[in-house]
Amino acid sequence: MREVANKLFKDEFRLTTHQKAEHVLGKIARTRDALAVIPSEHAEEFTSLLLHIDRKNEELIIDELNPAHGSRRVAEGQPFFCLGRSDGVYVGFQSHLIQAVDWEGYGALRIAYPETTYYLQRRSYYRVLVNAGDAGQVELQRRGARPVQGQCHDLSGSGMRILLTSPTDFALTQGEYIPLVRFDLDGVELASEAQVRFVGAIRSNKVRQPVRPVGIQFLNMTPAFEQRIMNYVQHRDRQLLREGRT
Template identity: 35%
Template sequence: MSESLENLQHKLFSEEYQIGAGSKALQIIERITREHLFCTLFFAERDRSYTSMLLPNADSGSLVLDLPLDLPTQIQSGTPVVLLARIDGVITGFRSNLRERSPEELVLDFPEALYQMQRRQLYRVPPAVGDPDQVMISRQGAETFLGTMQDISVGGMRALFRPAPRDFPVQAGEHFPDVRFQLRGGNELSLSAIARFTDLHSQRGDALVIGLEFQDMSAAIREGIAQYVQSRDREILKALGIGLGGGRASGTAEQPAGLGRKLRRWWRG
């Protein structure tokens, strides 16, 4: 069984993986911001995660992130938060608190320490336009339902189902014996999964978002998903014109004007 990000965050924060909060930690955070790497956020007393990006910020005592579109309004200032990101296959994370929330941004306290651990397979990417993205889930004693893949990693998938299943509501912890989907250039994949979170958006026509954790994968399926994830990672960076090594001679790699807006339009679109 693949280890999930939810499980990983409980293992990461130990002395074994701590790198401190000195100049090296600052360089790592600056790189996450400069290369616009995707970050996964976990808020206290929330069962699911949210995806965002660190934004440039002149205040050295805080960090600024793009506001996730689906972040509940109940999450407000003072909420503890865990941030995870991937740098060259290394999971990087820290604990902080939400200092401020605005209509477009989140402001976090600067972390006291940073942690890193090797876990390449857990990085998540969205499918490309034109890639197969249909997901079919078979349930025990209920109707099969179809949805659309939102993002995928070797550990699992986030998928959107509109309309939500109408016969029996999906609950966190439910086991799905057969989840079928296809990746670019490959055959249909079939595996089992567990629903790690469910999020019903009644204002959007009873659309349901499910976070799936894959179970009992064969080595061939695991390798196929890993290759797709790595390929999409490179495509995303290339399409955005970032993370390609430009400006290394100066050590500060200045971004082109307007890149922040370009990224936000792409990410939110």
């Protein structure tokens, strides 16, 4: 979660009105999704729940931290970060402890209402299964080797997993630089540089053209390429949520 926090707390992801922030925090409270609590002076992370929002009195109520010694960490008066999710998108804010309280018969923490709330609109951390027909054949052009082709299995804002036919000359290797990966997405041709992040085992040797999963990370994406990918990921993610498959 620290990796998410390092990306989330930037001005570009700042919610600009109190109404938007309260709406997002309210969703987290209603769905009772886990809330990660990260004391800024400690490496350990803890979990909690957002139980109650009181905008008028500028405070929130969160459940006691798990593991239990986390409540002592935040009681030391240091600021801490909270990370949750609203509709699958990361939400974060900074706060500090006001006091430990009882809430509906259980231990809880009264914390300061955040001055600023951040909302990671770009879903680069989410990977979605690509719908059949949405993505055309993927081609990887290589240095000193023949191009290889495959089908996109899933896609995120930072890369994709491909079911790839095995090269006939030189095997793909983890860390290999790909000068060009090219594919169609919703009828639009896209191209970028990439790097091989992992090479999986062959799925089956019993078929005529066995495939293996290969993960790539996009490099030096153009703004148009990145926006096209993110639009698809967000649209597909909402579609899968409606279908109840995520």
